Amino acid sequence: MSSDILRFLDSSNIDGFLFVGDSISNSDMYYLSHFLAGDRFAILFQEKTSILVSSMEKSRAKKESCADEVLSTRDYHIMEKLKSCGKPELAYIEALKDFLRDHDVLRLGVAYSFPIGIFQPLSRHFDIQILESPARRARSKKSPQEIDCITTAQRACERAMQRAVELIACSEPRGDTLYLQGQPLTAEQIRSAIDISLLQDGCEAADTIVAGGTQAAEPHARGTGPLPANSPIVIDIYPRSKTHRYYADMTRTVLRGEAPGEVKELYHAVLAAQEAGIGAIRSGISGEEVHAAVSAVFQEMGYSERDGCGFTHSTGHGVGLDVHELPSLSEGGEILKSSQVVTVEPGLYYPDIGGVRLEDLLVVRDKGCENLTRCRKDLVL
Known part of the structure; x- marks a missing residue:
C-alpha cells in the first residue's frame, strides 16, 4: 500500500x-x-x-x-x-x-x-x-508502468482518429453536406469506424464525439446525422483499454471543403492557446496558472467568453483509470506534480459557427512536460 x-x-x-x-x-x-x-x-x-x-x-x-x-x-x-x-x-x-x-x-x-x-x-x-x-x-501520480499503459491506449486512439480523418478526407463536398460513395457521410458512420478500430486494438469507447457545424457549438454534443461541408467537425475520442483499463484522450477539429475565414481564425486562436498551455506545464505550477495562460491568449486575440460563448470550459484534467480525474487545469486547479498525466484542450464555441477544440495528452515533468500525442493538427483535409 x-x-x-x-x-x-x-x-x-x-x-x-x-x-x-x-x-x-x-x-x-x-x-x-x-x-x-x-x-x-x-x-x-x-x-x-x-x-x-x-x-x-x-x-x-x-x-x-x-x-x-x-x-x-x-x-x-x-x-x-x-x-x-x-x-x-x-x-x-x-x-x-x-x-x-x-x-x-x-x-x-x-x-x-x-x-x-x-x-x-x-x-x-x-x-x-x-x-x-x-x-x-x-492515483493522480502515475508510475512508469501506468504511463506505458496510457501511452498504449493513446496509440490506439490515434489509429482510430486517423481512420476517422481518412474517411472524411475521402468524402466529397456537395453543397453543405459531405458525401461518401454517393451517400451522405454521417457522424454515426465515423463513430462506427472509430469503434471498430478501437476494438481491433483491444480498446472500447463510449460517447465518442463526432460533431459538425453548429452541433459542435456544444462541447459535449455527440453529433448526429450528415456531416457538413465547409464547416468544422470536432472529433473527441477517449478510449479505455479492455486489458489494463487505463484511458487515453484526444480531440482534433477537421474540415472538408472551403474553410471560412472566421473558422481559420478560430482554429489559429485555439492552436495558439493550446501551445501556451502546453508550454506552461511543469511540476510545481498550478492548474489554475495553466488555465490562466490559455485564457490570456484568447483574451489577447479578442475571444473573451460571453453569454456561454467562447472558451466555456476548463483547460484540462487528469487521465488514468478514469477519463476525468485529478488534477484539474482550471480556476482553483491544484499544484501539478511530476508523473501526473493531463490533457490540454482549449476550445472556442459559437452557435452560428460551431466549435473548434484541440486536445493533447501530456505527462508532467520537473522541467516541462512530455507530449504523448503524435497526431497531426490539420484543419482542412
Missing part, C-alpha cells in the same frame, strides 16, 4: 477505510485491489489490505488481487445469517460487521460515495467518518 495512503489513515485517526461496491464502476477499488469484479465486494484498508468477496469469487480474488488477505462471506456464515435475518441485504451487513470487528475496527472511514443503505446500520456500531477516498490523490 502507498505510504501516502497509510499516512492518510493515521492523520484521519481511523482504524481502517472501507469500500463496498464493484470495481468496474469504482476505479478507486480497482486501483487499490487490482481485482476486477462487476459484483459487490468490500475492501478494508489498514496496514494490510483485506477484501471480502462472495464464495464464488474467493479463488479468483486470491489469484488476481493484490490484497494481503482474501475472505469470503461464507467465512462469516452468510447462509446462517440469511436464515436468521430473512433478507440477503441484512445478512450481508451482519457479515460486514463481523468482518470489521475481526480486524479491530472501531473508527471507520468511508468515501462520500459509500452506499447509504449500508452506512446507516454500520453507523450504529462503528464511529464512521465520511472522507475523501485515500486513493483519489494517490
